[in-house]
Structure formats: C-alpha cells, structure tokens
Amino acid sequence: MFSKGRSIVTGPLPIGWAMRLLQVNVGRVQTRTNARGREETTGIGKHPVTGPVGVGPAGLDGDESAYRSRDIGDTALHGFAVESYAALESRFGQALPRPAFGENLLFAGYGDADARIGDVLAIGTALVMVNQPVPRCGWPGVLTGVKALGPQAMKAGTPGWYMQVVRAGIVAAGDAVDLVQRGDAAWTVARLNALLLNKHPDPAVVAAALAHPILADRFKKELRAS
Template sequence: MKGEIITLSVGKPKTFDWNGKQVSSSIGKTIVDECFLTFDSFTGDGVANEDFHGGKERAVCFYPYEHYAAWEKQFNVKLEPPVFGENICGTGWLEKDTYIGDVFSIGDAIVQVTQGRIPCNTISKFNHVPTFLSRIVETCYTGYFMKVLKEGKIESSSQIVLLERKQEDISVWEATKVMLLDRKNKAEVERMLKLEDLAEDWTSRFQKALQK
C-alpha cells in the first residue's frame, strides 16, 4: 500500500493572540511544493514547545488526511490542512494501520515511526473549537512522529511507501491509547516497553508510569 501527500508544510514559531494572551506556536505552517528533510527537521521548520515537539525522534509530524472529514462533520467547520501543525498531511497510513517502528520512504528520504503525538490545547485555540483537544485525546486520532534514517528531498507529489515493518503487535493507535488514557494499566505499559523502536521520551514516560 502507498500513501499520498495532501500537503507538505513547514514553519517557524509565530506569536498568536488568543483571548488577549500572546502564545508562541509553530502550528500555523506554510504549504510548500518541496523541502529537504535533515536528521533534525525539515529545512525551515521549527518548534515552540520542545517538551512535546522537535528533536531527532520527532523530526517529522504526520497527520492522516482521512480524519479531516470526520472532524469537519463533528464540529461543523471547514478544516484545510495543515490545521494540526503537521509537516505531512497524507493518506493511507492511519494510526490503526501504522505500527511503531514502521520504516517508510518518502521521496528521497527514509523515515521511521517512533511515537504517537501528545496533543495540546493549541489545536483547540488555533481552530477555534474548544472541545477539539478533548475529542482528539478520546479518539487517539493524534497523528504521529517519525525520525529520519536517511536525509533527502521530499516533494508534494512524493508517495509514502512502507519499506519495513519491524513488528505487528502494537500500532501507533494502541501505543497512543495507553499513553493518553491507560497509563495506570501496568500490564499494558510493560507491553509498550518491549518496543525496541519506541522513542526515548515515551519509553521514559512509560517507565515513570510503572514507578507510580
């Protein structure tokens, strides 16, 4: 199966005025036709909150385009990608169909899925939908992050091709569900910790969950 890129987007943090409060965020990205992906990030991309975004294991943020129609219907709004601050809005690789450790080629680059995304209320503020964050958490339709195994140019016409599947036990959706909703379930947390290709940040968070 191959996925298609709907939008390829990059952007540095900007200052937004939300209810009279100045907030820095890179959620408002700009669509581009092509961009070079380094081990750290796309050229011209950046993050404001380094606790949840950025770093080598979160160099690429992907969001499935298939979710857009459902969100539009649920909230009665028009959503034009990339409203989740994603670098790639693409088809074919939903959280339930994608597994931690999956390796993809996208253009000249090769990337590997490392973790789901931990969303923040910036999504609600940016889209003017107060309940957006809570619904994303409830559904675990968060999108996910990838690290870069091979740098290269990606074009908006590039396909997203699965090269290798390291395991078929834990999907991105399952891992995200445990992280966001079920961290008190020690058996599930221990299962997550067996993932060799899980991002260090999530490994640390799961380890801390076991200690509580």
C-alpha cells in the same frame, strides 16, 4: 541498512493499499495568544509548500518548533492523515483547515491505525521511521476555534504521529509513500494513544510498551506520568 530502499517489507499489507503525501508543511515560531489568554511562542502555524523540500535529522528545511527540541531527532517530523480530518470534520460538523494540527506531512492512505512503531517509509529520496503518537496540546483548538480540538483528536483515536529521519533527502507534495519496513503489529499509533489515555491500564501492557526499543523515550515519559 535501508539504502536499497523498497525491497524489505515485512508483515502483510492490504491488497491495493496505496499511500501518498498530500502536503508538505513548514512554519516558523511565532508569538500567539494561547487558550488561557497568555502570550506564548509556538510553531503551530504551518503552511503548505510546493516543490522539493530538504529533510534532515532535525526535520524539514524552513521549519521550526518552539518547545520540541529536535536535537535528539525523535520529533523531527509530524505526520497526520487526511482520513483523520474527514472523521473529525464529521464529528464536529465543520471543515477544518489543513494543516490544523501543525503537521509537517499530510498522508493519504496511512493513518493512526495503520502506522506502527518502527514502520520505515520511503518518501521522495528520504527514509523516515514512525516512533511515537503525538500527545496533543491546546494549540490546534486555538488555531481553528474548535474547543479542545487537540485532546478531542486523541479521544477520537486520531492523534497523529512523530517520525525520526533514517536517511536525509528531498520530499515534495504528491510523492508516493512506500512502506519499506513494517513495525510490530501490536504497537500501532492508535493503540499507544489509547494506552496513554487509559486511566487504569494493564501494568503488563505498559511495561511491554516501555520496553519497546524504538518507541521514543519522550513518549515513554508520558506513559510513566499518565
């Protein structure tokens, strides 16, 4: 369906909108001390890599996750926006390392309010699809020393997002990012994140989200439990 790449954009885009991949980050699972002082395995510790990196249904070559089974492919890639770093650094009054959130792909010009469920992005020779926000855990705070950074990022409307791989390929830091298919404007990552945080959500909105054919089942379970 997407083999011809960059010719099927649907939905308006801002004039002059340019997107780029700033970092490609990978990391192996390690044992670390969590926020409660207990030893636990985690893949939060990513590091930037230079040059081409293969990406397939389970994510980037050389990358691991401790508690996200990637057999389904719904959390193959984790995206975050450099603009979100700027907003959070202003909020906390201090610099944050990159990557602080365990993200695989750091974007410029594409953030939580831009990203829609069902967006298909061409990066290098790969195609990836946005399918859910990231429900944040405590590891970003442990990694950075900023208390509750993960939940605070959600409250700030900058949770980041997960993507599945539509077409395997090669990506590299510096690649242009092209939007080749646009998701429904009603279902941005930012809106779904806000819905997850809402203690008294509109049942009709929740039902509509649960009926979305592309929104990952893993996130639908989070909505049902919230």
